Amino acid sequence: GAGVSQSPSNKVTEKGKDVELRCDPISGHTALYWYRQSLGQGLEFLIYFQGNSAPDKSGLPSDRFSAERTGGSVSTLTIQRTQQEDSAVYLCASSLPPGNTEAFFGQGTRLTVV
Amino acid sequence: GDSVTQMEGPVTLSEEAFLTINCTYTATGYPSLFWYVQYPGEGLQLLLKATKADDKGSNKGFEATYRKETTSFHLEKGSVQVSDSAVYFCALNRGSSNTGKLIFGQGTTLQVKP
Numbered sequence: 001g002a003g004v005s006q007s008p009s010n011k012v013t014e015k016g017k018d019v020e021l022r023c024d025p026i027s028g029h030t031a032l033y034w035y036r037q038s039l040g041q042g043l044e045f046l047i048y049f050q051g052n053s054a055p056d057k058s059g060l061p062s063d064r065f066s067a068e069r070t071g072g073s074v075s076t077l078t079i080q081r082t083q084q085e086d087s088a089v090y091l092c093a094s095s096l097p098p099g100n101t102e103a104f105f106g107q108g109t110r111l112t113v114v
Numbered sequence: 115g116d117s118v119t120q121m122e123g124p125v126t127l128s129e130e131a132f133l134t135i136n137c138t139y140t141a142t143g144y145p146s147l148f149w150y151v152q153y154p155g156e157g158l159q160l161l162l163k164a165t166k167a168d169d170k171g172s173n174k175g176f177e178a179t180y181r182k183e184t185t186s187f188h189l190e191k192g193s194v195q196v197s198d199s200a201v202y203f204c205a206l207n208r209g210s211s212n213t214g215k216l217i218f219g220q221g222t223t224l225q226v227k228p
Contacts, residue, residue: 043216048214048215056215106157
C-alpha cells in the first residue's frame with residue numbers, strides 16, 4: 001500500500017480481555033517498529049523487527065505483551081489480560097534497513113481498556 | 115541511557131511570529147537527530163533530520179542545527195502559520211550502527227492563532 005496501515009483504528013475492550021493490533025507496513029520495508037503513545041509517558045519504543053525476527057524487544061512492558069511478524073510483512077501486537085494502564089495509542093512504523101533512513105508511521109490504534 | 119528533553123508546551127503564538135522549540139539530548143557516541151510532527155488526526159511525519167554535528171536540517175521553513183557542544187537540536191521557524199499547529203517531537207537514534215530505534219522527547223504542542 002501507499003503507507004503504513006494499522007487496524008483497528010479504535011478498540012475498546014474490557015479489562016482482562018486479550019486484544020490484537022495489526023500493522024501492515026510499506027511494501028519492501030524490512031524494518032518494523034511498535035511504539036506506544038500515552039499521556040504522561042510520551043512515545044515509548046516497544047519492539048523492533050528486522051524481517052521476521054525481533055532483535056530488540058527491550059521496550060515490551062510485561063510478559064502480557066507479545067508481537068510477531070510473518071512473511072517479512074504484517075505484524076501483530078497482542079496484549080493479554082488487558083489492564084487499564086494499557087490504554088494508549090499504539091503506533092507502528094516501518095523503514096528500509098535501519099540507520100539513517102526515515103521511519104514512516106501509521107495513524108495508530110487507540111486502545112481503551114474499560 | 116539515551117534520552118531527549120524538549121520544552122514543555124503548549125506554545126501559543128500569533129501568526130507570523132518566530133518559533134523556537136528547544137530540544138536537548140543525552141546519548142553516547144554520535145546519534146542522528148530528528149524532528150517529527152503530528153498534525154491533528156494524522157500520523158507522525160518526519161519534518162527534518164541531521165545526522166552529524168553542525169548539520170542543519172530544513173523543511174517547510176523549519177530549521178534545526180545539530181550542536182554537539184551543547185547537545186541540542188532546537189527547532190526554529192521565522193514566521194509560523196495557522197497550519198503549523200501540531201505536536202512536535204524531537205527524537206534521536208544511534209544512526210547506522212544500531213536498530214533505528216527512536217528515542218522521543220515528550221512532545222510540544224504548538225497552537226498558532228490567526
